[in-house]
Amino acid sequence: MFRDSITRLTIILRTEKWRIIPLLNDRLRYYIWALRLKILGMKLGKGTLVRFPISYRYPNNIKIGQNVLIGEYAFLVAGPNSTITIGNDTKLAANVYVITTMHNYEDTKTPIRLQGNTEKDVTIGKDCWIGRGVTILQGVKIGDGAVVAAGAVVTADVEPYAVVGGIPASFIRRRGQRKDSGDMLRMTDIRG
Ligand SMILES: CC(C)(COP(=O)(O)OP(=O)(O)OC[C@H]1O[C@@H](n2cnc3c(N)ncnc32)[C@H](O)[C@@H]1OP(=O)(O)O)[C@@H](O)C(=O)NCCC(=O)NCCS
DSSP: HHHHHOOOOHHHHHHHHHHHHHHHHHHHHHHHHHHHHHTTTTTEEOEEEEEEEEEOOOGGGGGEEETTTEOOOOOEEEEETTTTOOTOOOOOOOEEEEEEEOOOOOTTTTTTSOOOOEOEEEEHHHHTTOEEEEEEEEEEEOOTOOOEEETEEESSOBBBTEEEETTTEEEETTOOOOOOSSSOOHHHHHOO
């Protein structure tokens, strides 16, 4: 019985090793990566997965909720006096850029690098889906349940459960109100 189990396990390991080894390698890499971010002060909720690699500034000012997915090559730029907050269950696809700082540039006689920065918090709500390659600029609040289309540049607040896209991002529709579907839902149905 015990021998049979060992033989079966050996066969599985032999035949499936090219699937199992990369999976274990990935899991281990994510675990080490998350540990490193936590040591640097980033708040990562339970069940949150940060895909390797991402870039970040001021990790102590980045707060990520539970069961969040942060895709590869995210760039999370918080400042010394500004925070990035991401709510539970939100998904960021790959290459998402979130920034809370901006250079001052109005003075044409002084190099931009000497004009200082402004900082404003960015908040992404719960259960949002931020598409691939989205840029979210300083001061933006994205409401719970919102969807941001791939490639958008978000310069202003996004209503809860809205779908927005484009540059600058503008309203496309509400979730549950697809133009071509007969089953238009009321917002209360979505939230309830
Ligand atoms: C936003 C999104 C979810 C909408 O998908 P959908 O519900 O199938 O909507 P449709 O394709 O029917 O498009 C609805 C409208 O939005 C527009 N639209 C869709 N994607 C857009 C984009 N990325 N930027 C700008 N406008 C977009 C469409 O042109 C269409 O406009 P119209 O009504 O004037 O014709 C989808 O386009 C998207 O960007 N998904 C993200 C994919 C991604 O990043 N995946 C990464 C892996 S997680």
